[in-house]
Amino acid sequence: MERPTLLINYKAYNNAYGKKSIEISKQIEHISQQYPDIEVILCVPAVSISDISKSVSIKVFAQHVDPVTSGAQTGHITAEMLAEAGAVGSLVNHSEMRIGFNDVAESVKQLSSFGLESVVCVDRNELVAPAAMLGATAILVEPPELIGSGISVSSARPEVVINSVAEIKKAGRGLLLVGAGITSLDDAKKSIELGADGVGLASAVMRARDPATKVKELLEGIRIGLT
Amino acid sequence: MERPTLLINYKAYNNAYGKKSIEISKQIEHISQQYPDIEVILCVPAVSISDISKSVSIKVFAQHVDPVTSGAQTGHITAEMLAEAGAVGSLVNHSEMRIGFNDVAESVKQLSSFGLESVVCVDRNELVAPAAMLGATAILVEPPELIGSGISVSSARPEVVINSVAEIKKAGRGLLLVGAGITSLDDAKKSIELGADGVGLASAVMRARDPATKVKELLEGIRIGLT
Amino acid sequence: MERPTLLINYKAYNNAYGKKSIEISKQIEHISQQYPDIEVILCVPAVSISDISKSVSIKVFAQHVDPVTSGAQTGHITAEMLAEAGAVGSLVNHSEMRIGFNDVAESVKQLSSFGLESVVCVDRNELVAPAAMLGATAILVEPPELIGSGISVSSARPEVVINSVAEIKKAGRGLLLVGAGITSLDDAKKSIELGADGVGLASAVMRARDPATKVKELLEGIRIGLT
Amino acid sequence: MERPTLLINYKAYNNAYGKKSIEISKQIEHISQQYPDIEVILCVPAVSISDISKSVSIKVFAQHVDPVTSGAQTGHITAEMLAEAGAVGSLVNHSEMRIGFNDVAESVKQLSSFGLESVVCVDRNELVAPAAMLGATAILVEPPELIGSGISVSSARPEVVINSVAEIKKAGRGLLLVGAGITSLDDAKKSIELGADGVGLASAVMRARDPATKVKELLEGIRIGLT
Numbered sequence: 014m015e016r017p018t019l020l021i022n023y024k025a026y027n028n029a030y031g032k033k034s035i036e037i038s039k040q041i042e043h044i045s046q047q048y049p050d051i052e053v054i055l056c057v058p059a060v061s062i063s064d065i066s067k068s069v070s071i072k073v074f075a076q077h078v079d080p081v082t083s084g085a086q087t088g089h090i091t092a093e094m095l096a097e098a099g100a101v102g103s104l105v106n107h108s109e110m111r112i113g114f115n116d117v118a119e120s121v122k123q124l125s126s127f128g129l130e131s132v133v134c135v136d137r138n139e140l141v142a143p144a145a146m147l148g149a150t151a152i153l154v155e156p157p158e159l160i161g162s163g164i165s166v167s168s169a170r171p172e173v174v175i176n177s178v179a180e181i182k183k184a185g186r187g188l189l190l191v192g193a194g195i196t197s198l199d200d201a202k203k204s205i206e207l208g209a210d211g212v213g214l215a216s217a218v219m220r221a222r223d224p225a226t227k228v229k230e231l232l233e234g235i236r237i238g239l240t
Numbered sequence: 241m242e243r244p245t246l247l248i249n250y251k252a253y254n255n256a257y258g259k260k261s262i263e264i265s266k267q268i269e270h271i272s273q274q275y276p277d278i279e280v281i282l283c284v285p286a287v288s289i290s291d292i293s294k295s296v297s298i299k300v301f302a303q304h305v306d307p308v309t310s311g312a313q314t315g316h317i318t319a320e321m322l323a324e325a326g327a328v329g330s331l332v333n334h335s336e337m338r339i340g341f342n343d344v345a346e347s348v349k350q351l352s353s354f355g356l357e358s359v360v361c362v363d364r365n366e367l368v369a370p371a372a373m374l375g376a377t378a379i380l381v382e383p384p385e386l387i388g389s390g391i392s393v394s395s396a397r398p399e400v401v402i403n404s405v406a407e408i409k410k411a412g413r414g415l416l417l418v419g420a421g422i423t424s425l426d427d428a429k430k431s432i433e434l435g436a437d438g439v440g441l442a443s444a445v446m447r448a449r450d451p452a453t454k455v456k457e458l459l460e461g462i463r464i465g466l467t
Numbered sequence: 468m469e470r471p472t473l474l475i476n477y478k479a480y481n482n483a484y485g486k487k488s489i490e491i492s493k494q495i496e497h498i499s500q501q502y503p504d505i506e507v508i509l510c511v512p513a514v515s516i517s518d519i520s521k522s523v524s525i526k527v528f529a530q531h532v533d534p535v536t537s538g539a540q541t542g543h544i545t546a547e548m549l550a551e552a553g554a555v556g557s558l559v560n561h562s563e564m565r566i567g568f569n570d571v572a573e574s575v576k577q578l579s580s581f582g583l584e585s586v587v588c589v590d591r592n593e594l595v596a597p598a599a600m601l602g603a604t605a606i607l608v609e610p611p612e613l614i615g616s617g618i619s620v621s622s623a624r625p626e627v628v629i630n631s632v633a634e635i636k637k638a639g640r641g642l643l644l645v646g647a648g649i650t651s652l653d654d655a656k657k658s659i660e661l662g663a664d665g666v667g668l669a670s671a672v673m674r675a676r677d678p679a680t681k682v683k684e685l686l687e688g689i690r691i692g693l694t
Numbered sequence: 695m696e697r698p699t700l701l702i703n704y705k706a707y708n709n710a711y712g713k714k715s716i717e718i719s720k721q722i723e724h725i726s727q728q729y730p731d732i733e734v735i736l737c738v739p740a741v742s743i744s745d746i747s748k749s750v751s752i753k754v755f756a757q758h759v760d761p762v763t764s765g766a767q768t769g770h771i772t773a774e775m776l777a778e779a780g781a782v783g784s785l786v787n788h789s790e791m792r793i794g795f796n797d798v799a800e801s802v803k804q805l806s807s808f809g810l811e812s813v814v815c816v817d818r819n820e821l822v823a824p825a826a827m828l829g830a831t832a833i834l835v836e837p838p839e840l841i842g843s844g845i846s847v848s849s850a851r852p853e854v855v856i857n858s859v860a861e862i863k864k865a866g867r868g869l870l871l872v873g874a875g876i877t878s879l880d881d882a883k884k885s886i887e888l889g890a891d892g893v894g895l896a897s898a899v900m901r902a903r904d905p906a907t908k909v910k911e912l913l914e915g916i917r918i919g920l921t
Contacts, residue, residue, distance in 0.1 A: 025313035031324035059286040059317060060325040077315030085388060085443065086252035088304030088337030090286060097258035098287040106795050110315030114787050114825075115817050117795045136796050143824030144795075161312060216312065333568050341560050341598075342590050344568045363569050370597030371568075479767035485778035513740040513771060514779040531769030539842060539897065540706035542758030542791030544740060551712035552741040564769030615766060670766065 014102070014130055014150050015052050016188055017235050018211025019045075019201075021228070022056040022076065022104070026219040030061045035068050040225040041218075042069040048232040052211070054132075056104050059090050066099025074132070075103035077110045080119035092123040102130030102150065108157055118147045132190065132213075138177040145184035152177070152187055153213045159193035161216055165200035166193040171207055178208035198234035205238025241329070241357055241377050242279050243415055244462050245438025246272075246428075248455070249283040249303065249331070253446040257288045262295050267452040268445075269296040275459040279438070281359075283331050286317050293326025301359070302330035304337045307346035319350040329357030329377065335384055345374045359417065359440075365404040372411035379404070379414055380440045386420035388443055392427035393420045398434055405435035425461035432465025468556070468584055468604050469506050470642055471689050472665025473499075473655075475682070476510040476530065476558070480673040484515045489522045494679040495672075496523040502686040506665070508586075510558050513544050520553025528586070529557035531564045534573035546577040556584030556604065562611055572601045586644065586667075592631040599638035606631070606641055607667045613647035615670055619654035620647045625661055632662035652688035659692025695783070695811055695831050696733050697869055698916050699892025700726075700882075702909070703737040703757065703785070707900040711742045716749050721906040722899075723750040729913040733892070735813075737785050740771050747780025755813070756784035758791045761800035773804040783811030783831065789838055799828045813871065813894075819858040826865035833858070833868055834894045840874035842897055846881035847874045852888055859889035879915035886919025 021041065023029035028037050038055060045053040056074040057065050066073040079089035095103055105120045106112050112120065117133060124131045130150040135141060136157050144152045154177045159166050166173055174191050181189040191204050192213035204212045212235065221227040248268065250256035255264050265282060272280040283301040284292050293300040306316035322330055332347045333339050339347065344360060351358045357377040362368060363384050371379045381404045386393050393400055401418050408416040418431050419440035431439045439462065448454040475495065477483035482491050492509060499507040510528040511519050520527040533543040549557055559574045560566050566574065571587060578585045584604040589595060590611050598606045608631045613620050620627055628645050635643040645658050646667035658666045666689065675681040702722065704710035709718050719736060726734040737755040738746050747754040760770040776784055786801045787793050793801065798814060805812045811831040816822060817838050825833045835858045840847050847854055855872050862870040872885050873894035885893045893916065902908040 022314060025308070025310050025316050025318055025321070027310040027320070029310075030321045056314075058321055060289055060321045062287055063290050081252070083252050083254040083256075086336060087249060087283075087331065087334040087442075089252050091252055093254070094252070094257045094285055094287045104314065107314040109313060111794045111796060113792045114795045114798045114814075115792060115821065118818065118821055133795075137799065139828060140796065140799055143827050146824050146827075147820060215314075338567045338569060340565045341568045341571045341587075342565060342594065345591065345594055360568075364572065366601060367569065367572055370600050373597050373600075374593065476768060479762070479764050479770050479772055479775070481764040481774070483764075484775045510768075512775055514743055514775045516741055518744050535706070537706050537708040537710075540790055541703060541737075541785065541788040541896075543706050545706055547708070548706070548711045548739055548741045558768065561768040563767060669768075 014188055016210035017205060017239060018052045018054060018151070018188065018190060019231055019235060020054045020056065020132065020153065020190060020211060020213040021218050022213060022215040023058065023219060024215050025058060028219060030058050034061050034065060037224050038065050038069045038071070041228050042071050044225050044229045045071060045232065048236060051232055051235055054102070062095065062098040062100050072101050073099060075100045076107060078103040078105065078120050078124060080112070080116040080123060082123070092127045092129055096127040096129055100129065102132065105131050105133045105149070107134045108136065108155060108160055117144065121147050121149050138173055138180055141177045141180035141189065142184040145181055145187035149187055151190050151210070152181065153190040153192055155191070155193040155213070162194045163196055164194045165196065166191050167195070167200050167203035167207060169194065174204060174207040174209055198230045201231045201234030202238040205235050241415055243437035244432060244466060245279045245281060245378070245415065245417060246458055246462060247281045247283065247359065247380070247417060247438060247440040248445050249440060249442040250285065250446060251442050252285060255446060257285050261288050261292060264451050265292050265296045265298070268455050269298050271452050271456045272298060272459065275463060278459055278462055281329070289322065289325040289327050299328050300326060302327045303334060305330040305332065305347050305351060307339070307343040307350060309350070319354045319356055323354040323356055327356065329359065332358050332360045332376070334361045335363065335382060335387055344371065348374050348376050365400055365407055368404045368407035368416065369411040372408055372414035376414050378417050378437070379408065380417040380419055382418070382420040382440070389421045390423055391421045392423065393418050394422065394427050394430035394434060396421065401431060401434040401436055425457045428458045428461030429465040432462050468642055470664035471659060471693060472506045472508060472605070472642065472644060473685055473689060474508045474510065474586065474607070474644060474665060474667040475672050476667060476669040477512065477673060478669050479512060482673060484512050488515050488519060491678050492519050492523045492525070495682050496525050498679050498683045499525060499686065502690060505686055505689055508556070516549065516552040516554050526555050527553060529554045530561060532557040532559065532574050532578060534566070534570040534577060536577070546581045546583055550581040550583055554583065556586065559585050559587045559603070561588045562590065562609060562614055571598065575602050592627055592634055595631045595634035595643065596638040599635055599641035603641055605644050605664070606635065607644040607646055609645070609647040609667070616648045617650055618648045619650065620645050621649065621654050621657035621661060623648065628658060628661040628663055652684045655685045655688030656692040659689050695869055697891035698886060698920060699733045699735060699832070699869065699871060700912055700916060701735045701737065701813065701834070701871060701892060701894040702899050703894060703896040704739065704900060705896050706739060709900060711739050715742050715746060718905050719746050719750045719752070722909050723752050725906050725910045726752060726913065729917060732913055732916055735783070743776065743779040743781050753782050754780060756781045757788060759784040759786065759801050759805060761793070761797040761804060763804070773808045773810055777808040777810055781810065783813065786812050786814045786830070788815045789817065789836060789841055798825065802829050819854055819861055822858045822861035822870065823865040826862055826868035830868050832871050832891070833862065834871040834873055836872070836874040836894070843875045844877055845875045846877065847872050848876065848881050848884035848888060850875065855885060855888040855890055879911045882912045882915030883919040886916050
């Protein structure tokens with residue numbers, strides 16, 4: 014991953030799988046080509062990884078990986094599976110898919126051993142440095158009370174961004190993304206201005222009447238924030 | 241599902257995903273065409289459903305489904321996703337992916353609402369009738385101590401099969417599959433003779449030097465057991 | 468357990484442990500002596516079982532039990548521990564402490580093997596008969612959307628009570644309790660009139676300004692409902 | 695907590711609750727009085743905290759705490775409950791009771807807010823510094839493959855102890871305990887010599903024919919290791 018980053022989490026919205034997911038991915042790819050300096054990442058459901066990664070050249074991430082290796086692991090998704098299916102990374106410990114303390118360490122390690130990137134999600138800035146020390150490619154900080162609220166972390170709780178940026182610098186490794194309630198050009202711009210390496214969001218794009226236009230707005234916000 | 245059934249769980253073995261999973265699925269399809277009266281079901285990892293279901297005409301099942309509907313459900317797999325990806329059913333509550341009491345009811349309901357079949361796995365015959373009453377297409381009984389042991393439920397604990405068959409009859413609905421330690425023609429044959437509607441297995445096929453030959457042996461066992 | 472039952476879940480409210488929990492338990496005991504035909508059950512936190520059961524003669528239940536036996540089970544609570552501490556039963560699968568499908572069967576079995584009663588909580592009437600078939604002493608049906616709402620299941624969704632009563636009769640074993648939103652004499656009365664063997668509640672008593680008076684009101688409702 | 699520490703985890707062994715737990719606790723107290731410079735901690739089941747803490751003056755810890763506050767939390771154990779019952783701390787994330795990444799942070803915070811100590815268990819030395827940064831009073835490192843093996847971490851994997859001691863120094867806060875397979879005077883002695891602030895164990899004491907003599911042996915090992 015390189016900064017700046019726009020990470021779009023497809024969640025399990027009804028355009029996150031099937032034909033609609035191919036369409037929306039192609040639209041996002043089209044728009045993102047106008048912003049070659051911003052890394053766009055699509056976090057898609059496990060069932061969609063293979064089809065979407067064949068359809069677009071943007072980075073495709075999984076939304077979750079199990080901290081296990083191949084074998085008798087019915088229903089589990091391994092890092093190796095993700096790599097074979099075309100993913101280049103995965104979210105780890107998303108607020109809707111929390112995992113164990115040791116499992117974060119093991120997931121990051123498993124992903125890394127198959128050449129995959131990891132974005133560890135945390136709910137407080139005290140967890141930024143611990144996650145970075147485990148070798149995560151990036152940390153995504155999301156205050157839980159703002160997720161899906163439409164009130165952005167960058168405007169409502171700028172200190173979370175500022176403190177997390179300080180934490181990641183202390184750790185000396187990893188990128189720092191912020192999320193929760195980010196919906197507008199201004200939210201994205203402010204996040205970058207506060208020092209974040211990128212922003213993460215889901216509903217703002219996935220439930221937008223016109224997802225591609227919304228992506229353009231957010232990319233524009235990041236671009237302005239950088240200057 | 242129709243009886244008799246041979247359910248093959250790919251688990252997360254290293255031939256369960258990627259190119260190897262397409263190859264093994266085609267081999268199984270080829271062999272199974274010689275046994276048109278036996279329903280063969282492949283239970284594959286979520287990441288493999290789309291690719292495998294496009295490659296073969298055998299029924300493809302998921303190994304797990306989350307009891308949720310579309311929306312803000314990062315990392316979760318919904319029944320609708322499975323249907324879109326090409327699956328026609330799912331395992332529920334596998335011994336390596338146990339789920340909640342209420343979640344079994346909800347998973348079976350969600351699968352059914354998208355026209356998908358459900359095979360609920362249980363560890364004791366006391367759970368056969370409760371699972372059947374929840375509307376499962378089939379119940380797969382597997383004594384936990386025999387899973388992966390190489391000692392088959394049909395030879396070591398025939399009373400589990402006999403009692404479970406009695407339970408499913410009492411419930412008046414659902415098919416009864418048995419599993420755990422089934423590796424040979426004789427294991428499959430005996431299971432059917434004891435009254436089971438089918439057998440479930442994983443390592444015997446997935447870790448066989450020649451999976452197709454092993455599938456043929458098991459299909460032959462089922463065929464003989466029926467006569 | 469004998470019908471009719473008033474089951475009071477202390478949850479983790481701040482009067483559920485320490486000195487306050489002894490006081491409130493004694494008050495409830497005092498009131499309940501005026502209603503000798505109604506079985507009052509206190510479901511208390513694990514840490515409080517020993518002290519409360521020594522202080523009052525009312526039945527004390529745990530709020531949860533782990534489906535394991537004694538041994539290397541750090542942090543787990545076994546049925547034998549509960550019996551030793553003075554509990555005579557336990558809730559199983561409460562909506563705030565859901566457990567696995569197989570674990571409900573195992574918990575009920577473990578409790579029974581130590582002479583303890585079990586009240587299995589379910590979120591829909593389709594689960595009443597399955598839970599009863601597993602040998603639960605009683606089933607507590609609570610529509611999740613009404614829990615803690617102040618709108619009672621008996622007034623808002625009487626069909627849940629009626630259908631659950633029908634289900635328990637079909638199963639031929641177990642008592643049927645109802646809960647969710649029960650706060651008044653009328654709620655308790657109606658539940659019994661609709662055929663329930665008892666009612667379960669928590670906040671109505673635990674957060675009442677005068678818990679003892681609230682208990683009296685509910686006991687009175689049950690008494691009237693029976694006549 | 696002060697170094698050196700002997701932490702005894704009662705787990706759910708059959709002498710961890712009821713009368714036997716009082717007896718064994720008194721025996722341990724008696725022996726430990728001969729070693730006033732070593733801090734002995736008893737980690738006991740939730741149901742036993744109140745009774746044991748009333749019976750002995752040694753520090754009593756819980757084996758687990760839920761990362762929640764008082765309220766509608768049926769079946770959960772809060773830090774406040776532990777404090778009221780007489781505990782002065784708790785294990786967090788024990789290998790038999792793993793919890794979430796965020797939950798470790800929240801548990802440590804909750805314990806601290808009620809004046810309780812926290813011993814966070816981890817399975818690898820990479821997690822020592824992250825756990826220490828979250829404010830844990832102590833970190834207990836236990837290589838999972840050695841737990842209950844009878845082969846001690848200090849003899850089989852001394853590098854785990856050495857590296858963990860280095861990690862805790864880097865973090866600049868917290869004590870470093872080691873565990874897994876510790877059963878003898880020599881195991882305890884070597885652990886301390888390698889730089890650990892204390893040792894943790896369970897079966898060696900709880901399943902000993904004469905627990906008090908075993909505790910004396912381990913205390914002696916720590917004493918010698920210090921000199």
